[in-house]
Amino acid sequence: MFEKLRNAFSSAAKSFGxxxxxxxxxxxxxxxxxxxxxxxDVATEVIDSLKSDLKQKLIGATVExxxxxxxxxxxxxxxxxxxxxxxxxVDIISNIEKKKSIGEPYIISFMGINGTGKTTTVAKVxxxxxxxxxxxxxxxxxxxxxGAIEQITEHAKRLNLKIIAQNYGSDPAAVxxxxxxxxxxxxxxxxxxxxxGRMQTSKNLMDxxxxxxxxxxxxxxxxxxxxxxxxxTINQARxxxxxxxxxxxxxxxSDADARGGAxxxxxxxxxxxxxxxxxxxxxxxxxLFDKDSFLxxxxxxxxxxxPQSEIKMSQTLIPVQQENTxxxxxxxxxxxxxxxxxxxxxxxxxxxxxxxxxxxTKPKSEIKQEKIHVEDEDDPFxxxxxxxxxxxxxxxxxxxxENDKDAKDLAAxxxxxxxxxxxxxDESAKEQVIDKEIEEETMEQEDVKPKKSRSLFGWGKK
Numbered sequence: 001m002f003e004k005l006r007n008a009f010s011s012a013a014k015s016f017g018x019x020x021x022x023x024x025x026x027x028x029x030x031x032x033x034x035x036x037x038x039x040x041d042v043a044t045e046v047i048d049s050l051k052s053d054l055k056q057k058l059i060g061a062t063v064e065x066x067x068x069x070x071x072x073x074x075x076x077x078x079x080x081x082x083x084x085x086x087x088x089x090v091d092i093i094s095n096i097e098k099k100k101s102i103g104e105p106y107i108i109s110f111m112g113i114n115g116t117g118k119t120t121t122v123a124k125v126x127x128x129x130x131x132x133x134x135x136x137x138x139x140x141x142x143x144x145x146x147g148a149i150e151q152i153t154e155h156a157k158r159l160n161l162k163i164i165a166q167n168y169g170s171d172p173a174a175v176x177x178x179x180x181x182x183x184x185x186x187x188x189x190x191x192x193x194x195x196x197g198r199m200q201t202s203k204n205l206m207d208x209x210x211x212x213x214x215x216x217x218x219x220x221x222x223x224x225x226x227x228x229x230x231x232x233t234i235n236q237a238r239x240x241x242x243x244x245x246x247x248x249x250x251x252x253x254s255d256a257d258a259r260g261g262a263x264x265x266x267x268x269x270x271x272x273x274x275x276x277x278x279x280x281x282x283x284x285x286x287x288l289f290d291k292d293s294f295l296x297x298x299x300x301x302x303x304x305x306x307p308q309s310e311i312k313m314s315q316t317l318i319p320v321q322q323e324n325t326x327x328x329x330x331x332x333x334x335x336x337x338x339x340x341x342x343x344x345x346x347x348x349x350x351x352x353x354x355x356x357x358x359x360x361t362k363p364k365s366e367i368k369q370e371k372i373h374v375e376d377e378d379d380p381f382x383x384x385x386x387x388x389x390x391x392x393x394x395x396x397x398x399x400x401x402e403n404d405k406d407a408k409d410l411a412a413x414x415x416x417x418x419x420x421x422x423x424x425x426d427e428s429a430k431e432q433v434i435d436k437e438i439e440e441e442t443m444e445q446e447d448v449k450p451k452k453s454r455s456l457f458g459w460g461k462k
Contacts, residue, residue: 023059030055041230041261046083046268053079077299080264084291087273090248093132095219096190100134105183107191107216109176111209111244112224113236114145114197117252117278121224122194123155125276127283130159134189139179140165141172141212142196152194159283162188172196172208173215180216193218206243213244221246222275227254227262234265241270250286252278263294380404380411384418392417395424 030051037047057075092108099106108125112118119142126136138156140163142148149165156163164179176193183191195212198205213221223246225233233251240246249266254277263274274289381389392398392414401407417423 023055026055026058037261041234041265043231043234043261043265043269046261046265049083049268050076050079073299077295080298081291081295083264083267084273084294087267087271089273090220090275092220092275096129096134099219100189103187105180105188105191106220107180107193107218108220108222109193109195109213109216109218110222110224111195111240111246112197113199116197116224116226116229118197118224119148119152119155119194120281121250121252121278121286122152122192123159124278124283124286126155126159126161126192128286129190130161135187136190136192137162137164137179137183137186137188139163139176139191139193141175141193143168143170143172143175144196148194148196162186173212176212176216191216206239210243220248223249223266223270225249225251225262225266227251227277228256230262231265233262234269237266238269241272246270246272248273248275250274250276250278254287255279263289380408381414384411384414388414388418388422391422 034047034051037050038044054072054075058072096106110118110122110125122138126138129136138152138161140149140152142152143166146168149168153163153165162182164175164182166175166178172195179191179193182188193212193216195209196205198209221244223237223240223244225237227233229236237249249270249272251263251266251274266272267274277287277289279285279287398410401410
């Protein structure tokens with residue numbers, strides 16, 4: 001995707017890096033950039049803005065020649081990023097939630113010329129909303145194109161959605177009005193209006209879509225454009241915006257777009273954001289437009305400089321993994337020996353113990369008792385000490401769990417037993433537990449390992 005546009009920006013950055021920052025040379029490189037951007041379907045408004053901004057920043061700049069290409073690249077990236085930021089964002093899911101909270105349907109109107117994939121895009125958005133647990137009704141307001149009503153009806157059938165339609169030649173505004181009345185009476189969350197495709201030069205049809213917007217007053221008007229149509233898509237967006245003042249765009253066939261200039265140009269000429277990109281024919285092939293991913297596809301990953309303070313801090317946290325090459329600052333100062341990777345160094349440990357207070361040490365038996373199972377969030381024994389698991393299994397003679405269900409049941413019983421104060425079944429069991437604890441303490445003192453260990457996953461193993 002966007003290969004041609006990416007190459008244009010990269011070539012311009014390299015050309016600047018090979019020349020002195022004189023106005024004559026800058027103009028020559030900017031002309032080459034302009035031609036490359038025009039071939040990548042970038043609108044003249046965007047090109048003029050980029051050229052003016054770059055020229056102003058580069059003329060007379062005192063920068064090392066090796067850094068010029070990187071600076072040009074950063075300026076281009078920042079300029080396009082600011083352009084997307086100024087266009088804002090539209091969170092469709094959040095907006096539907098707000099309308100739903102007051103009991104009103106959220107209305108979305110789709111517009112564009114024939115052949116851009118508008119009807120398929122309506123179906124993709126319907127699928128997206130259904131996946132987000134919203135109820136949807138579709139208004140078949142394209143009453144002119146032959147087969148349009150059958151096409152959107154088939155999509156609604158596949159998605160198991162309600163569709164409001166009339167006969168061909170009916171007033172599209174009346175169809176939209178019927179859809180709104182149906183949605184309000186049946187508590188539907190969202191209405192999607194599939195309008196007829198029309199050329200941006202047809203004044204009568206453009207006036208008609210303005211009538212639809214006045215009748216139903218959509219909450220969101222979306223322009224659907226073809227990424228592969230190049231500058232024509234930009235002209236369409238400009239004309240549709242003058243008539244309808246749409247709030248966002250969806251670009252179809254973006255997976256086959258090697259130029260990528262349409263997204264930048266539409267944002268510039270309409271000051272509205274790109275909402276989604278169509279990347280295939282499946283209902284799920286609708287990707288939320290992400291500015292950072294788009295810029296990364298054009299300029300590569302953004303370089304992030306790490307402050308020196310953070311670098312020093314990370315070095316102090318892992319001194320064992322670095323060689324100590326410190327030279328003595330004073331005569332007679334002792335130099336610490338070099339530390340090899342993956343090797344524990346006693347002098348380093350000693351130095352750390354002086355600089356930081358040591359935590360309170362606890363007896364071995366207490367440390368053992370405080371060992372808690374927290375290996376996994378799905379572990380049913382999380383939060384239960386190993387000591388309690390072993391004691392419960394001894395008291396009640398419980399075998400190790402054989403499956404997940406047995407493990408969950410056992411964990412629930414142990415937690416209940418702990419909450420009841422760890423009661424014992426009878427006095428004889430109490431004596432057995434005491435005898436076992438005495439035996440374990442004796443073995444620990446004699447440095448002898450017990451023959452049997454009752455752990456979470458190994459009762460009775462030798």
